[in-house]
Amino acid sequence: MLSPQTPETKPVKLSVRNLDFRYGEKKVLDGLSMDIHAERVTAIIGPSGCGKSTFLKCFNRIHEVSSAVQVSGQMAMDGVDIYRGGIDQVDLRRRVGMVFQKPNPFPKSIYENVAFGPRLFGVRDRATLDGLVEDALRKSALWDEVKDRLKESATGMSGGQQQRLCIARALAVNPEVLLMDEPCSALDPIATAKIEDLIGELKENLTIVIVTHNMQQAARVSDYTAFFWLGKLIEMDLTERIFTTPRERMTEDYITGRFG
Amino acid sequence: MRSFETELKNLRDGIMVMAGVAEEMIELTIQALTERSSAKAEQVRVLDRQMDEWELKLDQLCIDLLALHAPAARDLRLIASSLKIVPELERVGDHCCNIARRATFVHPPILSGDSLEQLGAQTRSMIRRAVDAFVGHDAALAQAVIQSDDAVDELYGQIYRDLLRLMLADPLCIERASHLILVIKNWERIADQATNIAEEVLYILEGRSAKHPYLRGNHEE
Numbered sequence: 001m002l003s004p005q006t007p008e009t010k011p012v013k014l015s016v017r018n019l020d021f022r023y024g025e026k027k028v029l030d031g032l033s034m035d036i037h038a039e040r041v042t043a044i045i046g047p048s049g050c051g052k053s054t055f056l057k058c059f060n061r062i063h064e065v066s067s068a069v070q071v072s073g074q075m076a077m078d079g080v081d082i083y084r085g086g087i088d089q090v091d092l093r094r095r096v097g098m099v100f101q102k103p104n105p106f107p108k109s110i111y112e113n114v115a116f117g118p119r120l121f122g123v124r125d126r127a128t129l130d131g132l133v134e135d136a137l138r139k140s141a142l143w144d145e146v147k148d149r150l151k152e153s154a155t156g157m158s159g160g161q162q163q164r165l166c167i168a169r170a171l172a173v174n175p176e177v178l179l180m181d182e183p184c185s186a187l188d189p190i191a192t193a194k195i196e197d198l199i200g201e202l203k204e205n206l207t208i209v210i211v212t213h214n215m216q217q218a219a220r221v222s223d224y225t226a227f228f229w230l231g232k233l234i235e236m237d238l239t240e241r242i243f244t245t246p247r248e249r250m251t252e253d254y255i256t257g258r259f260g
Numbered sequence: 261m262r263s264f265e266t267e268l269k270n271l272r273d274g275i276m277v278m279a280g281v282a283e284e285m286i287e288l289t290i291q292a293l294t295e296r297s298s299a300k301a302e303q304v305r306v307l308d309r310q311m312d313e314w315e316l317k318l319d320q321l322c323i324d325l326l327a328l329h330a331p332a333a334r335d336l337r338l339i340a341s342s343l344k345i346v347p348e349l350e351r352v353g354d355h356c357c358n359i360a361r362r363a364t365f366v367h368p369p370i371l372s373g374d375s376l377e378q379l380g381a382q383t384r385s386m387i388r389r390a391v392d393a394f395v396g397h398d399a400a401l402a403q404a405v406i407q408s409d410d411a412v413d414e415l416y417g418q419i420y421r422d423l424l425r426l427m428l429a430d431p432l433c434i435e436r437a438s439h440l441i442l443v444i445k446n447w448e449r450i451a452d453q454a455t456n457i458a459e460e461v462l463y464i465l466e467g468r469s470a471k472h473p474y475l476r477g478n479h480e481e
Binding site: 251 | 264330331332333334335336337467468
């Protein structure tokens with residue numbers, strides 16, 4: 001974990017400036033600005049309805065399925081505006097993968113779940129697909145558990161395995177960023193610990209942004225923590241500092257359970 | 261979370277009680293010494309048992325708070341620092357016992373009682389003010405306690421030199437002077453304990469270590 005004594009060496013991967021997000025009349029995100037560093041884990045915390053998940057969705061534009069949504073401000077990946085930079089949505093979603101609260105495997109075999117993304121992007125060769133599937137399952141620490149039953153249905157797996165399968169599915173298209181929206185909230189402590197270990201391994205090559213309601217999880221897995229309240233960024237700092245000496249009283253009250 | 265608040269209050273109250281007992285013990289050591297009172301010395305030993313009991317109780321409370329509530333920010337700093345403040349206070353009790361044990365060996369007096377009383381009173385005042393700073397969230401007072409340690413060290417050095425001179429001049433007073441050197445050393449240590457407590461108070465209030473200022477450049481951003 002990063003500490004105040006070690007200077008940041010990783011470049012900014014995602015940069016957000018004055019981001020507003022409106023859903024109809026309602027302003028969900030209000031003037032957010034932050035930098036997210038490559039190969040770091042950034043946790044987003046805050047009470048329900050503060051805009052955490054909405055913020056996450058802005059990074060791969062999956063909110064755009066609704067026409068009532070208006071987004072203004074800037075969001076850039078590697079310096080290129082993901083809203084105006086002529087970026088293709090499908091390609092953006094390949095580069096920015098997402099894992100949701102509840103494991104949501106397709107009702108297909110384990111193999112087909114992981115092969116789905118690469119197939120979508122035109123990989124047809126069986127040997128190549130096999131390699132991609134194995135690689136993604138290994139990266140998600142699932143290979144040893146499922147290598148002998150790749151043809152079995154994914155829905156027969158345990159909740160924790162299903163969630164790791166969803167991570168494998170996201171990894172199979174070789175993303176640069178992984179968004180995780182409360183990925184452990186439906187899992188038991190052992191499955192949670194496995195996902196948390198996985199996050200630590202994946203950040204070697206990935207930029208991870210995770211939304212969590214579990215303060216201790218944010219403290220355990222992230223390098224940076226951002227605290228949101230009513231669509232505003234109240235404070236963002238090194239996780240170590242947020243959990244020992246936050247600058248803002250509101251952050252302090254939230255993480256010590258005195259909010260509201 | 262209500263019970264968490266209650267337990268935090270119990271922790272603060274417990275530390276206040278320990279500090280009150282510590283002060284009383286220091287006062288008794290002064291009296292035991294100046295009055296050559298073995299009864300007062302015995303009272304110190306009785307109170308030390310209370311300090312030991314409080315230490316066990318508050319240690320357990322801190323561990324429970326850490327395990328059950330996963331505290332953060334100012335709560336975490338309070339509990340982590342309490343785990344250091346409590347043993348400091350318990351050590352004050354031990355030092356008082358060391359002093360009380362010697363109370364009857366330092367008579368007839370070889371030094372004017374004034375400077376000894378003054379040293380005892382200064383250390384008692386440091387303990388009181390350190391805990392006042394803890395209770396009143398008073399960083400300025402904690403800082404003042406840390407600064408007053410120099411005056412105690414100076415007085416200690418002065419009495420120590422006086423005792424050396426006396427021993428050189430008159431070998432018959434060597435035994436009493438040796439006991440007195442240990443007495444003043446124990447008081448001087450109590451002042452160090454008060455300083456450590458004040459440093460913890462600053463950590464609780466400001467979130468950065470006040471210890472070893474000469475290392476500060478290396479450990480801050």
